[in-house]
Amino acid sequence: MWAYAARRCVIGVVLLLTLTLVTFMLFFAAPVNQARLACGKICNEQQIAVTEKALGYDKPFYAQWGSFVRGVVEGRKYPLDPELRAAAPEIVTDCTAPCLGYSQFNAKTVNELLTEAAPVTISLAVLAVVIWLFFGVLLGIMSAITKGSIIDRGIVGLTLIAFAFPTFFIAVFFLKYVVVKWGLLAYPAYTPIAEGGVGAWFGNLFLPSFTLALVFLASYVRITRAFVLESLSEDYIRTARAKGLKGRTVLFKHGLRAALTPLVTMTGLDFAGLLGGAIITERVFAYPGLGSLTVDASNAWDLPTIIGVVLVAGAFVILMNIIVDIAYAFIDPRVRLG
C-alpha cells in the first residue's frame, strides 16, 4: 500500500507541474496586457515596458514557468532585477524554497498569502463538511427508512427548496435578513482561533459554513436516501433479517455500512474541491480565504497568486483522491490497491 501511495504521489507531482504550465499558457493567451493594467491609468509605452520587465512578464511564458519551477526548488529573491537588489537591499523580499512566487498586487510572497488564506478556507470547509455530513446523512437515513411517509416527503421537499436556490442567493438572504434586518446573528467576520478563541471562531464561521453546507446537505440527503434504499433492498439485508438480527442491527451494521461507503468518496472529493476555495461563499461573506484570493487575483491579473492557488487546490484534490482510495481499501475488503 505504501508503494501505491508513493507512486500516486509522484504522479500527483507531475500532474501539478503540468497544471502550473497550463495555467501559465492560459494566462499569457489572454488578450490583456498585464503590465498595462499593473502600471495604472496614465502610462506611456515606455513605462509599460518597465513595468513588464519589473514583473518579469517580458520573458516568454516557458522561461517564466522555468524560473517558477526553479524557485520552488531553490527559492527566489524579489525584485527579480539583480541590479536593483544589489543597489537597494532594504527592499528585497527573500522568498525561500519552496517559493511559489511574489505577488506585487498584494505585496507579499504567495507562500505568505496562502498561509494566511488556507486556514480560513480549511475552517470553512471542515465545518461545512461536518454540518452537511451530520445532517445530510441523518435526514437521508430518516427519509429512507420512512420512505413514502410524510416525514420522507417533507425532507425530500426541503432538499428541493435548498437545491433550487443558489448559494449566492442563500448567502445574501442570510446576511440581508438574518443578520441585518432581524439582527439574529452578528455580522460574521473571520476570527482566527488564536485571536478570539474557539467560541468566536465558531460563532463567526457558523453562518458561512452553513450556507456553504446547505446545497451539499441537500444533495447528501438525497444521495444517502438513495443509497440506503438501495442497500436495504440488497439480498444480504434479507439474509441479515433471516438470521433473526434486530432491526437496528440490520439497518446500522448491515445497511448503512454499505450505503455510506460511496459517501466517503464523494465527501473526500467535495471536500477537496472546497479546499481550493469556496468562491461564492467567501466572496459574499468577505472571508479572506483561498476563494477570495482567487477572485481578487483574477481581477488583478495577479499571475503568481493565481498559480499558487491553482497549485494548492490541485494538490488538495490529488491528495484527497489518494486518501479516498486508500480509505476505500480499508472500508471495502473487495478493493485491493495495486
Place this chain on the structure above:
Amino acid sequence: MTASLTTSGTPAPFLEVDDLKVHFPTSDGIVKATDGLSFTLARGKTLGIVGESGSGKSVSSSAILGLHRGTSAKVSGEIRLDGVDLLTLSNEDMRLHRGKDIAMIFQDPLSAMHPYYSVGAQIAEAYRVHNKVGRKAARSRVVDMLELVGIPQPDRRYDAYPHQFSGGMRQRAMIAMALINDPTLVIADEPTTALDVTVQAQILDLLGNLQKEFNTGVIIITHDLGVVAEMADDVLVMYGGRAVEYGPCNEVLTHPEMPYTWGLLSSVPNLTADTNARMVPIPGNPPSLLNPPTGCAFHPRCGFRDEVPGQLCTTVLPDLEASARPGHLKRCHLANPDRIYEIKVLPEIAPELAKEA
C-alpha cells in the same frame, strides 16, 4: 383443505400452512403474489415447491420467515410451526424464531452475504444472536460448522471474505449459516441455481446428508424438477400464486395430472433420455398477478382446453381437489388427465416411456 390431506407423512406434521395469502397493495391494484396456499411438512422430510419465477414460491417462503413484516404486504391465513401460529406472533417473538427454528438458504450466496464482513463473522453473528456466548465460543462453533459443511482449513477460511470463496464454497458457508442454530425447518430457495452442475450435486448431497443428521424439515424451492426428483418427498407445483398440483414426489412426477406440470416436465433436459425426445417449452408468459386471467389462471397457455367442455376453463377457477390416486391433489378441469398424458404428452417428451406404456 386440512392437514389430513397430507400424503407421505408417517411422522406428524410440524409445519402446517393453511390458506396463506400474501397480497401487496400497489397504486395499480392488489398484487396477489400468493393466494391461498396450503401444505404440511413433517420433521425430517422435504417438500419441493416448483414453479416459474413469479409463481409465488419465494414470497410464500419469505412469509413463513416473517420477512414481510414491516412492509406493506398483507399476509393472512395460518402458518403453524409446532402448533404455534407464526402470523400471530409479535415482531420480536417472530425475530427470535427466525434463524433459530427456521433458517433460510438463499439462491445467490455472493449477493446474500455482506461483502464487507468476513464469512466467519457473518455466521458467528447468526449464532450469537440466538446464543449468549462469547466471541471465542462462537468462533469455534462456526469453525466446526464450516468443517461439517466440507470447507477445508475452516479456521483460516473463517476470516476470508465472501468474494474470496468459490461459488460452491460460498453455498456451503450459507448452509453452515443456516444450520448453525440447529433449526427444525430449513427453507432452501433455489440453493443450486447459481452453481455449476457438478457443484450442484455436491451441495444437494450435503443438504440431504445434513438433513438426515439433524432431522430437519426442508422446503426446497426450485424451478428444476431434477432437483425435486432427487431431494423431495412431496412436491407442490405453484402457478400464479396458487398450488396447482400437490402430492408425493413419485406420484406427481410419474403421473402428473395438470397440463402445467406436464409443461414443466417436458422442459427438463434429460441426458439419459432418447434423442428423439423433444423439449417442449411452455408457450406464453407467466400470468399477471395484478389482473390474473379469469377461470383457470393457466388457461391462456394451456394446450388442452379443447378437452374440457364449454367455457369452463376461461370462466371457472378449478378447485384443488383429490384426483383418482390417493394423496394427489390437482387444480384442473380435465376429466381424464392420465389418458391425455399418455397419448398426447408422453410420446412427445419421452417416446420410449410411451412405447412401454
Place this chain on the structure above:
Amino acid sequence: MGMNLKKAVAAGAAAALGMTLAACGGGDSDGPGGKSEATASKGGTLYYLQAFPFEAADPQRIYYGVQLANWRRVLYRGLVAFPMSEDPEVANTPVADLATDTGTASEGGKVWKFTLKDGVKWEDGSDVTCEDVQYGTSRVFANDVIIGGPNYTLSYIDVEDYPGPYKATAEQQAAFEDAVSCEGKTVTFRFNKPWADFPQAAAGMMMVDPYKEASDEGDKGKWNVLSNGPYKVEGGVWDKDKGATLVRNDQYDVKTDKPEELRLALPDVIEWQINNSDTAGELFNDRLIKNSGNDQYAITNARVSPPQFPKITGEVEKRYLNVLSPYNSYLVPNAKRITDVKVKKALAVSLNLNGYVKALGGERTAAPAETIVNPGVSGSQDNPAFAEDNNNDGDPAAAKALLAEAGVKTPYPIKLSYPKTPTADKAMAIIKEGWDAAGFKVTLDGLQDTYYDVAATPNKDSDVLWAGWGADWPSMSTVLPPLFDSRPNFSDATCGNDYGCYQSDAFEALVDESANASTVEDQVAKLQDADKVLGEEFAYMPLEITKFNWLFGSKVTGFTTTAASSAYPELGLIGVETK
C-alpha cells in the same frame, strides 16, 4: 462556479475602472436630503464602512479618488491641500498644509518653491523634512518598484533617465536632486515646461508627498502607513482586506494645521472596516437604513443602489444626501468611420438624454450633461454645441434634416459599443430609439470584460463608443488633453484614451497654449476654447453626470460632501455625538 467567477471578475473590473479615476472635483449638493445638523464635538468612535479594498497605502501609489481625499484629512498631509468648503470655487483652491504657503512660481510656472512649516512631525516623532519631500517625489520614478499610482511628475520634472532612488547611480541621483532641490526647509521643483496648476496636482494627488527614506521597504512596504496627520494606523500596517483602526497621533501638533479649513479630526477613533464582498455595499446601506447599534455612528463610501431608493423615506431621508459626482460619461464618434461633421451633429441633436437618465435610474442616479467637463472642475461651462437637442429630449426631425443636408444614404448604419450591463442595455436602447427615429439604423454592441481594450484599438468597427471619465484634479488639463490629444495617446497598436481616434490641429494648438500658460486663469481660458473646438467638431457627445447617494448613521455629525472630497463623505468634517 465558472460562471459566477466570471461575473465576479466582470464586476470587479467595472469597479476598478470606475474607481481608478481619481477625482477631486464635483460635489454640489443639489438633491433632496439633509446634512446632519447635530453640533460637532470631539471624541467618540466613527465607523467607516467600505466595500472595496484600496490598491495601496503607500502615498506615492494611491490613486483612488476617495482614498486620496479621505487620507489627506486623517493620515497624509500634503504640501498643500484643498479646503473643506461646500463652495467649489473655494474647495478647488489649494491652501497651505505642511508648507507655509501655497507655493511660489517663477520662470513662467516652470519653477515652484515650497517651505515646510516648523513642528510638522511623523508619527515616530521625527520632523517632516525637505529631504522627505524630495525622496517621496523621487520614488515615483522607480517604475519597477513603485508600480501604479499617478505619475504626472515624470513628464514634468527636469531630469532625464532617472530610474528612481533605489538603483540610481550617484550622478543620476545628483541630477535629480538638482531638479528637486533642498535648501534648509525649502524644496524647489524645476520643471521642463510650465505647470500652472501644479499646486492643485500636489493637493489632489500624493505624487510629491513626503516619504521617510529610513522606513522605505519598497514594494514590501505597500501597506505600511507612517502618518503625519492627526491619526495613525494602529499597528502601522493597513490590512488590505479588513481595513484598520485609526487612533490619535500624539506627534501631530494642531498648531501647525488649520483645523477649520483642512481637518477637524473630531472622532477619537475611526474604525475603518473593509468588507470586500460584491454585496457589501448594499448591506452597508441596509444597515444604515436600519440604524441600530454601532451603525448609528457609521458612514460608508458605498453608494446607495437604486433598488434601495424606495426605503429612503421619513426619518431615513434626514440621513441621506444626493450629490453630483466627479464622474461624467460621454459618447465618442469613431473619427475613422464617421467623417462628416453633419452626421456627428445629427447624432448629438437626436440624443434623448432625459430618456437615457431615466433608464439609468432617474434623477437620483444621474443628471444630463452639457459638456464633458464636470461641474466640479474649475472653469466648467456648458458647451453651446450641445444646446440644440430639444432640452435633452432629442430632436429627430432636426437630425433628419441634417442627414439630408449631408446627402448620406439613410437609414445610416451605426454600431454603438459599450460595456454590457443590464442597465446599460436598457439605457442604450433609449439612445437607439432616438437615433433610429432620426434616420439612423443602430446596432447595439454590448461588450464584456475587455471593453476598454477593444475601445482603444484603432481599427475597430464601432461607429460610436461609450466612455466615462473623472478628473484627477479639478483642472480641465486632466480632462481634455488626456482624452482628445492624439500625441500622447496614439501609437501603432492603440488610440489610448482617445477612443474615437480623434485628431485636430486646432485643438492641439490650444492644448499647447494652455500647457505653456503661466497662470491658472490663462490655462482655464485656453482649455475652455479647446472644449469649444471639440464641440464644433462633435468630437464627443456628453451623456450624464453620475450622482452619488449617501446614507449615514443618526449619531453622525457634520456629514457632507465637498468638491475636495470628490463628492465622497468629507471625512475632515465628520464627527459623532458623544454622550
